[in-house]
Amino acid sequence: MTTLIASTDEIPDNGSYLFTVEEADGNLEEVILVSLSDGVSAWKNFCQHETDQRLDRGNGAAMRNGEIICPKHGSMFDAESGYCDNGKAAGSTLAEVDISVRHGQIYLTDEDLEFRHEGGIDDDDGPSSTSHLQF
Numbered sequence: 001m002t003t004l005i006a007s008t009d010e011i012p013d014n015g016s017y018l019f020t021v022e023e024a025d026g027n028l029e030e031v032i033l034v035s036l037s038d039g040v041s042a043w044k045n046f047c048q049h050e051t052d053q054r055l056d057r058g059n060g061a062a063m064r065n066g067e068i069i070c071p072k073h074g075s076m077f078d079a080e081s082g083y084c085d086n087g088k089a090a091g092s093t094l095a096e097v098d099i100s101v102r103h104g105q106i107y108l109t110d111e112d113l114e115f116r117h118e119g120g121i122d123d124d125d126g127p128s129s130t131s132h133l134q135f
């Protein structure tokens with residue numbers, strides 16, 4: 001199923017757009033969208049060094065020069081490839097999520113994931129929840 005997540009305008013230039021998906025086994029997982037110089041990428045919202053460490057803790061991931069910075073030990077992941085060549089997470093790559101972008105709209109196309117809601121797992125009933133089209 002292809003689900004509309006957000007429009008490209010909703011991704012902060014310096015930060016990330018957080019949303020929650022459901023995996024095939026029913027587990028909820030957070031995903032971040034980040035802006036690239038010529039597109040958008042999507043990653044599971046956890047560091048590869050300690051996988052319980054979120055990159056975006058609800059206020060957008062820290063970004064600098066096209067890299068996503070882990071808030072715990074400061075490893076930097078390339079926002080385009082997800083690869084990290086520094087610090088504690090050196091040699092690892094963020095877990096990628098399949099999306100597509102058409103006419104400024106970002107769609108979840110990952111067959112193993114279903115869109116649940118905007119924001120983090122705990123934000124289910126939050127004021128920022130909005131309904132999203134599914135088709």
Ligand code: FES
Binds near residue numbers: 047048072075087
């Ligand atoms: S938890 Fe991310 S670098 Fe250590």
